[in-house]
Amino acid sequence: MTDSATDQASHVFGCLHGMVRTAALYPRMHALTVKAKQTLHDALTAYLSTHGRLVYRFLGDVLVADDRILPRESLLYRQFLAVCQNERQIGSISFIAGVEPREVDALLEAVTEGVGGEPSAWTSRKGLSHVLLGPPVQPEQGGGETTAKRAYYGSIDALRDIQATVRARSPLAVEQLGTLRVFTSTLLEQILQSPALVLRLASIKSYDEYTLYHSVNVAVISIGLGLVIGLPETLLREIAMAGMLHDVGKIAIPLEILRKPGPLDEEEWQIMRRHPVLGADLLSRLPGSNRLPMIVAFEHHLRFDLRGYPSVATGWAQHPVSRLACVADVFDAMSSRRAYKKAIPNTDVRGFVRDEAGRTFDPRLVRVLDLMLGQLEAQAPEGGLNERSDRVSRA
Ligand SMILES: [Fe+2]
Ligand SMILES: [Fe+2]
16 A cells, blocks of 8 residues: 555545544435545545545554555544444455445444444444445454554554654654554554564664664563563563653664764763663653653663663662563663674573573563573564564565
8 A cells, every 4th residue: 555545545434434424414305415425436436536446444553545554544533443443343444446435325324323232233234335344353364464564664664664753853743652662562552462473573673773663672572571470461561651751762772882883982972871861861851751751761871780871879769660661671772783793692682691590681581581482482473583684674
């Protein structure tokens, strides 16, 4: 699906939602309702004349058009998606070229009054052939890995967008963080259904856009660690968002330092070591933002023994989630290839982490990492875990 097709699909969904809202306020034969139905019919006809088919799927609070997640619309129409799935038993709407006005009428009836049972039986009873309805997708039928990968790359895009905004010294919009949150929630949902995704997703690497992929990987590994501890879903979501944003301060570090094809000298390190404070400062200025990402951005390079950076007062109480992010951060960084070092195999990274228990890392979290890797490696296909590729393909 091209970007312009995605924009059109977003527009069509806006027309659908507009029709439902108008019909909630006015009778079916009122001029405004008739006009809203006509607007949807026109938008559909225009889309289908080029593309032939348009399928919307509702996956919890995520809206997917054909194969693209629509993050903005997922947020805007969250309530409508919930009503469709929970009260109307509708989980997908497919449009095929040739939609007739009477089929738009039937669709309006379905999304406002429900279909009283199996949606496909309802569509055939109504004689619809260009508007087809499907039931809500049960979690295990959701094509978990594909959805997770789309959310993974969606998170990369959202972080890239945040990065461009900050670099341009423009204020971040609440919506940009909302988009990242939608993708983060989708990733979490898929990992909750299939924890084996943690290592499969975290093995996606990019040499050129290291920080973006590393940020998503830290979120994914943090979810995996949190799952082993048994943390509730609400906290896992916040931990994942904190992982996504932990290195946001690197945006303020000069690119020649970030991309230097070799180890940094002392002066460059001094600049690099500012990124936790810069990140926390950036996050503290966001309206309505939760404090956890700010705390984790500030503390993720603090070691368990409070060495590391930035320097803090003796007796500083490091947040437990910062300690968890520190383990996820080092695990991903060590297992990634950089200009000045090769990727280190998981077994060697584990050895390093174990050796650093009580110094760099909280010993309890070292055990959690061991447990997580033990559980996930047992589920992984042979040879699948250390398959770390720098060639990133979009699924
Ligand atoms: Fe960092
Ligand atoms: Fe990091």
